[in-house]
Amino acid sequence: MDHVAEILSVVAESTDNDSPGYVDVFRNAIRRTPPVFFRQKYADFFWQCATSIRGWLPRVVVACATTESSGSRALADIWSRVDYNKDAEAGLLEHAKDESRHARMFVELGRLAFAKAYDANVLDAVEECLSRSPKNINKNTSCLISEETLIDYVVQLNIVEIRTRLHLHFLAPVYYACAPPNARIKVESILRSLARDEASHVSYTAGLIDSWAQTGDRKKLAELYSLRLSDYNEHTIAHCDKAIHDYGQGLLPDLIGD
Ligand SMILES: [Fe+2]
Ligand SMILES: [Fe+2]
Numbered sequence: 001m002d003h004v005a006e007i008l009s010v011v012a013e014s015t016d017n018d019s020p021g022y023v024d025v026f027r028n029a030i031r032r033t034p035p036v037f038f039r040q041k042y043a044d045f046f047w048q049c050a051t052s053i054r055g056w057l058p059r060v061v062v063a064c065a066t067t068e069s070s071g072s073r074a075l076a077d078i079w080s081r082v083d084y085n086k087d088a089e090a091g092l093l094e095h096a097k098d099e100s101r102h103a104r105m106f107v108e109l110g111r112l113a114f115a116k117a118y119d120a121n122v123l124d125a126v127e128e129c130l131s132r133s134p135k136n137i138n139k140n141t142s143c144l145i146s147e148e149t150l151i152d153y154v155v156q157l158n159i160v161e162i163r164t165r166l167h168l169h170f171l172a173p174v175y176y177a178c179a180p181p182n183a184r185i186k187v188e189s190i191l192r193s194l195a196r197d198e199a200s201h202v203s204y205t206a207g208l209i210d211s212w213a214q215t216g217d218r219k220k221l222a223e224l225y226s227l228r229l230s231d232y233n234e235h236t237i238a239h240c241d242k243a244i245h246d247y248g249q250g251l252l253p254d255l256i257g258d
Contacts, residue, residue, distance in 0.1 A: 003035075003038040003166070004026070004027065004030055004038075007026070007162055007202065008023060008026070010165075010199050010202055010203060011023075011202065011203050011206040011207075013203075014199075014200065014203035014204075014207075015203065015206075015207060015210075017210075019206060019207065019210040020210070020213075020214070021209070021210040021211070021212070021213025021214040021218060022206045022207070022209045022210035022213060024213060024218055024222070025209055025213050025218060025221045025222045025225055026206070026209075026225065028222035028225075028226070029222050029223075029225035029226040029229055030229070032222075032226040033226045033227075033229040033230045033233065035159075035162075035163075035229055035232070035233060035236075036233045036236050036237060037163050037166055037232075037236055038166075042236075042240075043170055045240055045243075046167070046170040046171065047170070049243060050170075050171060050174045051174075055117060057113075057114065057117075057171070057174065057175070057178060058110060058114040058117035058118060060171070061106050061107075061109055061110040061113070061114065061175075062106075062107075062110060062118075062122075062123075062126055064102075064103075064106040065103045065104075065106035065107050065110070065126055065127075065130065066103070066126065066129070066130075068099045068100070068102040068103040068106060069099070069100065069103035069129075069130040069131045070131070071099045072096045072097075072098075072099035072100035072103065072131050072133075072134065073096075073131045075092050075093075075095050075096035075099060075134075075157075076092075076093070076096040076134040076137055077140075078092055078145070078150070078153055079092040079093050079096060079134075079137075080137060080138065080139050080140040081139075081140050081143055081144050081145045082144065082145060082150055083139055083141060083144060084144075084147070085147070085150065087207070087208060087211070088150060088154065088208055091204040091205070091207075091208065093134065094204075095157075095201055095204070096134045097133050097134060098197045098200075098201070100130070100131055100132065100133040100134065101133065102194060102197065103130045103131070104127065104130060105190050105193070105194060107123050107126055107127045107130070108186075108190060109175060109187065109190050109191075110123050110126075111123055112179055112183040112186055112187050112190075113175050113178050113179040113180075113183065113187055114178065151209075151212055151221070151224070152224060152228070154205050154208050154209060155205075155209060155221070155224055155225050155228050156228050156232075157201070157205045158202065158205035158206060158209060158225075159225075159228055159229060159232050160232070161198060161201040161202045161205060162202055163232065163236070164198055164201075165195070165198040165199060165201075165202060168191070168194055168195055168198060169195075172191045172194075172195065175187060175191060176188060176191065209221065209225075
């Protein structure tokens with residue numbers, strides 16, 4: 001799979017122009033710091049976990065619900081501390097609402113696909129703790145972030161959304177296959193809706209990066225993107241190492257190493 005071409009086509013589909021600034025920054029950063037999550041070994045790792053570790057998928061669904069919820073809170077917080085970039089503000093608020101909705105969609109996915117895998121009331125308890133959709137929230141003008149920090153956050157969001165979309169791409173067919181036949185239409189609708197939204201999150205953050213790249217220092221942006229990619233490579237490897245330690249029982253090979 002040509003991940004770079006695929007991401008750029010997702011971005012191109014949602015914009016009127018070719019996003020030359022984003023394309024430049026993205027290609028430059030990927031060349032310097034190839035993401036570990038683009039490696040075939042990473043997809044193999046997901047496949048191995050999903051097919052050989054009992055209870056892994058239901059746990060992933062709950063983990064997704066809680067991370068989507070905390071992501072929504074973080075996005076609303078960033079939105080509240082920006083009052084000088086209307087495009088970024090609109091995108092961040094919409095994004096925060098989407099992630100809050102996704103958290104509940106993952107709970108519903110758990111109920112539909114893995115109902116028997118959870119102890120009674122586990123999913124109700126998870127749902128209870130999810131953040132509410134951000135409505136009637138106010139700006140925190142005493143604690144605004146600089147444009148430099150905003151750019152840094154948006155670069156990180158773009159990377160995270162690319163990775164999230166990829167995870168969904170790996171696991172959606174497995175979720176679908178695990179669901180009882182009478183739940184599959186609903187499961188498919190949830191998965192399609194998640195995939196559409198995650199693509200839109202990649203696109204709006206790419207659009208913001210494109211506008212900064214067209215008016216600002218493109219080289220510096222590519223350096224920042226590359227630096228953040230390297231951070232996320234480290235997080236990703238640490239996360240996979242933990243999964244191997246927790247669930248591998250010595251059976252999983254090092255799928256991430258060179
Ligand atoms: Fe999401
Ligand atoms: Fe997202």
